[in-house]
Amino acid sequence: MKHSTDQTDPSAVPAEPAPAAPLKQRHNPLHGITLETIVTELVAHYGWAGLAEQIPLHCFSKDPSIASSLKFLRKTPWARDKVEGLYGFMQREQRRSAT
Template sequence: MEKQPNNPLHGKRLDTIIEELLDYYGGWKPLGRQIPINCFLENPSIKSSLTFLRKTPWARKKVEDLYIETLGK
């Protein structure tokens, strides 16, 4: 396994990233204001968000970028 000391996402699971962003922003609505995608705005859940983000690279990148910007420092 490669070491990635400069990658703040290394070893982070997508569900953990979503949960930490939810805690940081205080729920689905504020998170949906940061990243306006339907999986955060319409009947949001961890499961539905994971399904969408795993199939949609551009949306996953937005979530990962927001995580790095807010929590990955």
């Protein structure tokens, strides 16, 4: 019968601290922005019909909602890339028109 002790197992490997954010994220304009924020801002800017015109996906044209769009985009990397690309384009256009 073993008794529990407060001593640590000498063969156990000490846990390493979590790595800092990758350096490539420093220049990523989407770092820290949630997919929900992206979709919400795109819908506010283009509307559902305009968004479906820009990116022809059923989640934007057939009974669209933020929740259903997020569910689809989280499972479909190529569609998420298109949405993130459009968001970047929209952000650049807004900065240009502000100056």
